[in-house]
Amino acid sequence: MDPDSVDSVDRVPHGSSDDPDVLDFSANINTRVPDGARAAYDAAFAESRSYPPDDYSEFRAAAAAYVDCDPEQVVPTAGGLAALRLAVATAIRPGESALVPYPSFGEYAREVELQGGEPSLVPHDDLLDSDPEPHALAVVCNPNNPTGDSYDAARLREFAVRCRESDTLLVADEAFLGFTDEPSLAGEPGVVVARSLTKLFGFPGLRAGFAVDGRESERLETARRAWSLGWPAARVGTVSMRETAFIRATRERVARERAFLERALATEFTVAPSDSPFLLVAVPDHERLVERARESGVVVRDATTFRGLDSHMRVAVRERGENERLLAALGVDVPE
Known part of the structure; x- marks a missing residue:
């Protein structure tokens, strides 16, 4: 590390909430862990x-x-x-x-x-x-x-x-x-x-x-x-x-839930295609929507902290019931 450079470098914002009373969609973490x-x-x-x-x-x-x-x-x-x-x-x-x-x-x-x-x-x-x-x-x-x-x-x-x-x-x-x-x-x-x-x-x-x-x-x-x-x-x-069976099952579950979320969110917003356990969503007035979700006990990632994004949020893919709660917090109808 270059000592002369340290003082001019800032910390970087990240997702994740340590508030036990909220449902965290800001960090892209598997909701399950391997059995062993x-x-x-x-x-x-x-x-x-x-x-x-x-x-x-x-x-x-x-x-x-x-x-x-x-x-x-x-x-x-x-x-x-x-x-x-x-x-x-x-x-x-x-x-x-x-x-x-x-x-x-x-x-x-x-x-x-x-x-x-x-x-x-x-x-x-x-x-x-x-x-x-x-x-x-x-x-x-x-x-x-x-x-x-x-x-x-x-x-x-x-x-x-x-x-x-x-x-x-x-x-x-x-x-x-x-x-x-x-x-x-x-x-x-x-x-x-x-x-x-x-x-x-x-x-x-x-x-x-x-x-x-x-x-x-x-x-x-x-x-x-x-x-x-x-x-x-x-x-x-x-x-x-x-744990190869766990990895395979995780991929299948995340792909299924990601498709569910993407289909629902796309009825109201622009959703970027994703291969990941999260979705990038372009939304109007993102500050209002991020705050609305928080008032409902759901934390999403304000993605405007990423260079080049000005009205976006990032949401993790979680379990079905949790994903439905996210949609409700954002005012999006749950698909039939």
Whole structure:
């Protein structure tokens, strides 16, 4: 991190509410957790009296099977954001530039700026047409947050090749890819993939994730903190990534509920196509609508905090009864 840059960089707003009296649609978290997660968490209590083994061999093996890569390429991190920071910190020098999409996750530009780099902001839809050659780093969010759409897999791999030929590190944030059937870039030469276990497995407070380093380098492994996962995160993450039936059922349920919400919301508003556990909705007078929902005990994400969006909200996909409550809070009729 560049000490001279820290004072000029701001925090980034995020979704999520810690108010127990509201229904939270502002954070895109699975409403369910794998069956084995609680037992793994409880068993980790006694283990937490000692340091975890820093090689994390079981976690790496489970992660490698989960995204189809070599276990030696897996770098355990405390969440997907920690993987992103590690990738950016080991790639950007002060004064260097990075291709960063918008509207997208605000932490990309922030992490580049913390290293003294210069974010070169490009519309999300145009990023794969950009020339990576002048940049030390390029970031893709797939599927993109907050728009929800995935990149075409063939075009994304073509862009990865162009980045590699330009000696530009491609960082692929796949925080929501587990909700889709789209292929991962994990193990692709010259690419660092950041994966979060927060969203798909429903435990954001556990801070579990990993990077996959597709380069012939040990830079990420060398730079990561010792004991980068606590025992609970390592154990629960390992068990969860092996729950293939849970992952399949989650994808089916989220796709079904997303279609239900999209159909209803589209009768009143403009809804962006999504492959993700959330929908981006363009609404007139968004401040009034966000406040109306809050008065009904429902919190949605004011998406105008994302660069390029001026009258939008983002809503998570939850269980059917909760989704119906969201519609009622927004004044939208529930479909027959």
